[in-house]
Amino acid sequence: MKLIYEIDFSALSPEGKQRFMNYLQDDMEACFEDEPLEVQRLAMTLIFTRWWNSYKHIAPEEPTPEILGTAIELLWDFLEGKCGDREFDRF
DSSP states (O other): OOOGGGOOGGGSOHHHHHHHHHTHHHHHHHHHTTSOHHHHHHHHHHHHHHHHHHHHHHOTTSOOOHHHHHHHHHHHHHHTTSSOHHHHHHO
8 A cells, every 4th residue: 555645636537536535544543653642633634734735726616615625723732832722622
């Protein structure tokens, strides 16, 4: 299995993009399961941000799920110390 951070989302076929989205969390967990929690959170933030930017670039006419923008914003806020563990975990 290719490491999730090595995948070029924009180069995937439509089927590959669908698979990527359907199994994103599972693939992320498998890729970073041996890393400390702080590294896992940073990886989630960077991967979601990269995916979000690719998606908006590839399909600007398609509506993007609002929850994904909220999740990315919360991840960055957490990493920047703008929200605590409790708020992050509740989300």
